[in-house]
Amino acid sequence: MTDADTPTHTAAEDRPRIEPSTRVLLHDLAVRRDGDEWIVGRMATRTFVALPAAGARAVELLGRGLSVAGTARMLRTETGEEFEIADFVGDLTALGFVARIGDHPVPDAAPxxxxxxxxxxxxxxxxxxxxxxxxxxxxxxxxxxxxxxxxxxxxxxxxxxxxxxxxxxxxxxxxxxxxxxxxxxxxxxxxxxxxxxxxxxxxxxxxxxxxxxxxxxxxxxxxxxxxxxxxxxxxxxxxxxxxxxxxxxxxxxxxxxxxxxxxxxxxxxxxxxxxxxxxxxxxxxxxxxxxxxGCRNLYGDGLAYARYAFRRVVRSRRPGGATGAGDPSTRLPPHERRAVRLYSVVLVVGTVACLTFVAAVTLPVDITLLVGAARGLGPGHGLAGTADSAAVLVTLGGVNLLWLLTRWRDRRSGGSAG
Structure with a gap:
C-alpha cells in the first residue's frame, strides 16, 4: 500500500534490459521429462512449471551460458522455428529462476x-x-x-x-x-x-x-x-x-x-x-x-470448467443470452479434457453435498452444544457439570475459532484454502 502521491514502479521496470547479447545466470533448476512436456522447477522456492521440449532446451542452452541471440539461433537450427527468447527470459525471471541478467543480480525473495x-x-x-x-x-x-x-x-x-x-x-x-x-x-x-x-x-x-x-x-x-x-x-x-x-x-x-x-x-x-x-x-x-x-491442475481446471458450464446454463435460459467465454477445457490434451470434465461433476456434487450438510446438521449441532455449554457454566451446576461445559467450549469453540482464523489467514495471503 502506497500513498496516492508516491510514485510507484514495478519489479519488471527494475530489471535490466534484455538485449540479444545478454547472458543470464540461472539458479539451480531441476528438470524431469513428463510425456511430451518437461517439468522445470526450483526446489528452494518450490516453484515449478511445465514446458514444451523447446522451452526445456532453451533453459538448458541459457544455463550453459549462451546469449539470448545464441539460444534463439540454436533453437532455429534444431527446430526450424523462431522463438522470442528475450520474452522467455522475462518469464523465467518472473518465476524466480534467474539469478543474474548480464552483470545485474536479480532480487530474490526468501524461500x-x-x-x-x-x-x-x-x-x-x-x-x-x-x-x-x-x-x-x-x-x-x-x-x-x-x-x-x-x-x-x-x-x-x-x-x-x-x-x-x-x-x-x-x-x-x-x-x-x-x-x-x-x-x-x-x-x-x-x-x-x-x-x-x-x-x-x-x-x-x-x-x-x-x-x-x-x-x-x-x-x-x-x-x-x-x-x-x-x-x-x-x-x-x-x-x-x-x-x-x-x-x-x-x-x-x-x-x-x-x-x-x-x-x-x-x-x-x-x-x-x-x-x-x-x-x-x-x-x-x-x-x-x-x-x-496425467493432469497438471485437476482441481483448478475442473473448477474453471464447472464455472463455464454454470454460466452456459444460466445464459442459455436468458432470451438472446450470449454464450460468453469459450470452454476452457478445449485447450487441454484429450486425456486431460475427459478427466477434468468428469472431475468437475464430482467437484460440484461433492461441494454442494458438504455445504448442505453443514447448513442442515453441523451448524445446528455446534450451536446447540455451544449454547448448552455456555448455560452450564457458573454456580448451581456443580463441579462436574461446569467442567463438562468448559471442555465443550474449549474444544468445540476452539476448533471453530481456529478454522475462522486459518480461513482468514489464507484469504488474506492469497492461499489456496479449500
Whole structure:
C-alpha cells in the first residue's frame, strides 16, 4: 500500500534490459521429462512449471551460458522455428529462476522455511525402500485375517464412549485425533524429505474442515513410485496404526479398560480414512488421481470448467443470452479434457453435498452444544457439570475459532484454502 502521491514502479521496470547479447545466470533448476512436456522447477522456492521440449532446451542452452541471440539461433537450427527468447527470459525471471541478467543480480525473495529443517534426506532414506510397502501390506493383511476370525473386534460408535465423563472422552479424543493428524502429515513430510523435497506443514481449511496440510511442492520432479509413496504415506500410516491396534485388541481381554481404550483408538485411526475419498477437497487420493490421469491442475481446471458450464446454463435460459467465454477445457490434451470434465461433476456434487450438510446438521449441532455449554457454566451446576461445559467450549469453540482464523489467514495471503 502506497500513498496516492508516491510514485510507484514495478519489479519488471527494475530489471535490466534484455538485449540479444545478454547472458543470464540461472539458479539451480531441476528438470524431469513428463510425456511430451518437461517439468522445470526450483526446489528452494518450490516453484515449478511445465514446458514444451523447446522451452526445456532453451533453459538448458541459457544455463550453459549462451546469449539470448545464441539460444534463439540454436533453437532455429534444431527446430526450424523462431522463438522470442528475450520474452522467455522475462518469464523465467518472473518465476524466480534467474539469478543474474548480464552483470545485474536479480532480487530474490526468501524461500518459505521448511518444517523440521534439521531432518536430512539421509536420515529418512529408508522410507523409499521397496520392502516398506510390503511390510505395511503384510501388517494390514494380518489385521484383516484377525477381524475375519474375530468379527467381535470390529469397533462401533459405542466404543468411543469408554468413560462416563463426557469431558474426558472429548478431550482425550481430540488429543488422540490431532496427534494422529500430525503423524499423518509427518509421514508425507518424511517421504518428501527422503526424495530431497523440503516440505512444510501448516494448518489449512477444506470447505468446513480444519485440516493439517503438508506442502510437498517439488515432488513432481521425483519418479512416479516416489511421488505415489509421498501421496499415500499418510493413509499408509493410518492403516498401519489401525492394523496394529487390531492385533493388540486380539491380545487383550474384552471388557477391560485397556480393551475399551484400544477400541476407541482404533476408531480414531479409521475415522479420517473416509475423508480421503472426498477428492473434491484435494485430499491425498486427489493427488494420486491427478498423477494417474496425467493432469497438471485437476482441481483448478475442473473448477474453471464447472464455472463455464454454470454460466452456459444460466445464459442459455436468458432470451438472446450470449454464450460468453469459450470452454476452457478445449485447450487441454484429450486425456486431460475427459478427466477434468468428469472431475468437475464430482467437484460440484461433492461441494454442494458438504455445504448442505453443514447448513442442515453441523451448524445446528455446534450451536446447540455451544449454547448448552455456555448455560452450564457458573454456580448451581456443580463441579462436574461446569467442567463438562468448559471442555465443550474449549474444544468445540476452539476448533471453530481456529478454522475462522486459518480461513482468514489464507484469504488474506492469497492461499489456496479449500
Amino acid at each position: 518459505p522455511p521448511p518444517s523440521l529443517p534439521w531432518l536430512r534426506p539421509r536420515h529418512v532414506r529408508f522410507v523409499l525402500h521397496p520392502a516398506l510397502p510390503v511390510l505395511v501390506g503384510a501388517l494390514l493383511l494380518a489385521a484383516v485375517v484377525v477381524l475375519i476370525r474375530r468379527p467381535d473386534l470390529l469397533p462401533g460408535y459405542r466404543d468411543l464412549l469408554w468413560s462416563p465423563h463426557g469431558s474426558l472422552i472429548l478431550l482425550s479424543g481430540a488429543a488422540a485425533g490431532w496427534a494422529l493428524v500430525l503423524a499423518h502429515e509427518l509421514a508425507h513430510l518424511v517421504v518428501a524429505r527422503a526424495v530431497g523435497v523440503p516440505g512444510r506443514m501448516r494448518l489449512g481449511t477444506r470447505l468446513q474442515f480444519l485440516v493439517m496440510q503438508t506442502d510437498i511442492s517439488g515432488i513432481e520432479l521425483a519418479p512416479r513410485r516416489h511421488r505415489l509413496t509421498a501421496y499415500l504415506a499418510g493413509i499408509a500410516l493410518n492403516l498401519s496404526v489401525a492394523s496394529s491396534l487390531v492385533l493388540a485388541l486380539a491380545l487383550t481381554d474384552t471388557g477391560t479398560t485397556a480393551h475399551r481404550l484400544l477400541a476407541a483408538a482404533l476408531l480414531v485411526a479409521l475415522m479420517p480414512l473416509p475423508f480421503q475419498l472426498m477428492v473434491f477437497t484435494r485430499t491425498d487420493l486427489y493427488f494420486v488421481l491427478q498423477d494417474v490421469t
